[in-house]
Amino acid sequence: MALSRRKLLLAGAGMAAIGGTGAHWWYGAPSLVEGDSAARDKAALFDRGLVPVELSGWTMPEGIKPPYPALAADITADVLVVGAGLAGSSLALHLAEAGVSVAVIEARQPGWGASGRNAGHVLPTLRDPSVFDGFPDRGRRFLDAFAEHHTLPFDLQAKHGFAADAVRSGYINAGTSAEDIASFRAQTAWMEERGMLRVAEIGGDALRQATGSAHWSHALVYLDGGRVNPYRMTNGIAAAAANAGARIFGQSPAIDIDGAGGRWRVRTATSSVTASKVVFCTNAYATAVVPAFTKGFYPLTAYALTTKPLPAEARRAIMPGGQTLAQVPIDLNPLVIDEHGRMVLSSIPKIYGAEDAQWHFENQMAWVHDIWPETRGMPIELETYWTGRVALRDREFPGVFEVQPGLYGLMYFNAWGNVMAPLMGKLFAEGLAGGDLAALPFPLEKPAAVSNIGKQDRIIRHVMIPAARQAQRWGTI
Numbered sequence: 231m232a233l234s235r236r237k238l239l240l241a242g243a244g245m246a247a248i249g250g251t252g253a254h255w256w257y258g259a260p261s262l263v264e265g266d267s268a269a270r271d272k273a274a275l276f277d278r279g280l281v282p283v284e285l286s287g288w289t290m291p292e293g294i295k296p297p298y299p300a301l302a303a304d305i306t307a308d309v310l311v312v313g314a315g316l317a318g319s320s321l322a323l324h325l326a327e328a329g330v331s332v333a334v335i336e337a338r339q340p341g342w343g344a345s346g347r348n349a350g351h352v353l354p355t356l357r358d359p360s361v362f363d364g365f366p367d368r369g370r371r372f373l374d375a376f377a378e379h380h381t382l383p384f385d386l387q388a389k390h391g392f393a394a395d396a397v398r399s400g401y402i403n404a405g406t407s408a409e410d411i412a413s414f415r416a417q418t419a420w421m422e423e424r425g426m427l428r429v430a431e432i433g434g435d436a437l438r439q440a441t442g443s444a445h446w447s448h449a450l451v452y453l454d455g456g457r458v459n460p461y462r463m464t465n466g467i468a469a470a471a472a473n474a475g476a477r478i479f480g481q482s483p484a485i486d487i488d489g490a491g492g493r494w495r496v497r498t499a500t501s502s503v504t505a506s507k508v509v510f511c512t513n514a515y516a517t518a519v520v521p522a523f524t525k526g527f528y529p530l531t532a533y534a535l536t537t538k539p540l541p542a543e544a545r546r547a548i549m550p551g552g553q554t555l556a557q558v559p560i561d562l563n564p565l566v567i568d569e570h571g572r573m574v575l576s577s578i579p580k581i582y583g584a585e586d587a588q589w590h591f592e593n594q595m596a597w598v599h600d601i602w603p604e605t606r607g608m609p610i611e612l613e614t615y616w617t618g619r620v621a622l623r624d625r626e627f628p629g630v631f632e633v634q635p636g637l638y639g640l641m642y643f644n645a646w647g648n649v650m651a652p653l654m655g656k657l658f659a660e661g662l663a664g665g666d667l668a669a670l671p672f673p674l675e676k677p678a679a680v681s682n683i684g685k686q687d688r689i690i691r692h693v694m695i696p697a698a699r700q701a702q703r704w705g706t707i
């Protein structure tokens with residue numbers, strides 16, 4: 231069975247001394263032993279992608295952003311956005327820029343969810359052109375919008391002047407055979423034909439110079455791809471939304487919704503927001519406020535880790551060209567080197583022991599040493615390890631749902647939200663602000679439960695990833 235990059239990275243997605251000097255406070259918790267409920271709780275939080283966002287390397291070393299206040303009065307707005315990840319923040323920004331009165335309530339703080347804990351890859355591609363067959367115009371307007379805005383993370387940073395380490399560094403898809411790269415390129419040939427994707431093929435010396443390794447022979451480079459610090463991107467967008475007039479509230483989970491006469495009232499523990507339109511942007515962290523949103527996706531836990539800033543000799547050895555790296559056809563080690571010279575590596579955690587930072591770090595480092603043998607013995611240390619939740623769908627396009635008139639959902643970004651979540655937020659804002667949802671460049675769906683919610687976790691985390699890891703250990707991939 232071919233293990234595709236989608237299924238494996240889906241996932242995206244060091245410090246040898248866990249619990250020792252310099253370890254993050256979280257690792258100070260006791261190890262997992264029978265009867266130790268604190269450790270069991272900790273393991274469950276890692277297993278479900280619910281660890282504190284303070285563990286995410288993207289919050290380091292700068293720290294957590296100042297909190298937004300909790301909602302403390304009953305207010306009204308034209309549009310209420312529930313959830314401030316990349317999707318909700320972008321929706322709020324573009325609504326506010328269009329002059330719409332918008333409020334945002336976030337259960338924790340902006341960037342707490344997948345948007346503050348992902349792998350940092352900016353991928354300027356779409357996966358499956360067949361999804362557009364079901365669009366009213368066969369996707370023409372959406373594809374035009376994607377062609378114009380697939381660099382949105384870089385563009386938003388430039389326009390609003392925040393610092394999210396969003397760099398159009400190029401995105402290398404490296405393989406060990408010409409055939410692998412040719413069949414990989416064929417998957418997005420339709421985008422190239424439409425002029426939507428700028429690519430270059432490199433090999434030989436050019437590839438060695440970019441990666442610092444002789445491991446791969448061929449690569450396809452997405453020239454408009456790159457990297458981002460998604461926590462700072464989310465917060466940069468949220469701050470821009472606030473500057474444009476959006477009212478943003480943190481520590482304000484929506485707990486209840488009711489509607490009458492075209493007005494919706496969403497309650498938090500202490501207050502409420504009344505709005506003519508409510509958009510849930512809760513992705514894989516949906517709660518039962520709208521029960522349908524908890525059932526329409528396949529949850530999958532993914533992890534990421536950062537090393538401490540690499541020593542100079544390792545920095546010179548590993549990806550000296552500074553591009554983001556993925557491997558073709560199978561990728562267990564998606565890699566970014568960020569502005570601090572840290573490696574960011576990600577994948578799917580093991581079935582038992584998702585909390586085991588050391589195991590996942592050593593697993594990644596075995597690969598690093600294989601690819602860049604000169605790094606063996608260099609002092610490369612784990613900084614932090616964390617997990618998060620991905621919302622997978624049966625189709626390679628996020629869901630935009632109309633539950634009832636005025637009650638919407640924008641969610642389920644599969645494993646790739648750094649471009650799509652802000653872009654879909656922007657496009658949905660344009661539709662809401664224009665008052666004509668029929669003009670949206672994508673169809674509105676009715677939410678529907680998936681038939682077997684644990685399916686992808688079992689297939690990917692329980693079967694495919696362990697098999698691929700074993701194959702990597704044997705040197706067969």
Ligand SMILES: Cc1cc2nc3c(=O)[nH]c(=O)nc-3n(C[C@H](O)[C@H](O)[C@H](O)COP(=O)(O)OP(=O)(O)OC[C@H]3O[C@@H](n4cnc5c(N)ncnc54)[C@H](O)[C@@H]3O)c2cc1C
Nearest residue numbers: 243313315316317337343344345348349351484618647648
């Ligand atoms: C480990 C990992 C690696 C990934 N790697 C990549 C990558 O490299 N590149 C890429 O493009 N994508 C990647 N992704 C996917 C990407 O992160 C997501 O698709 C994207 O962040 C989804 O954004 P969002 O705004 O829809 O959801 P989220 O960022 O998850 O935001 C949802 C928010 O809703 C809030 N919320 C939930 N319920 C309520 C409620 N009742 N009231 C108020 N607020 C509520 C939550 O607190 C949360 O902040 C990765 C994901 C993970 C987990």
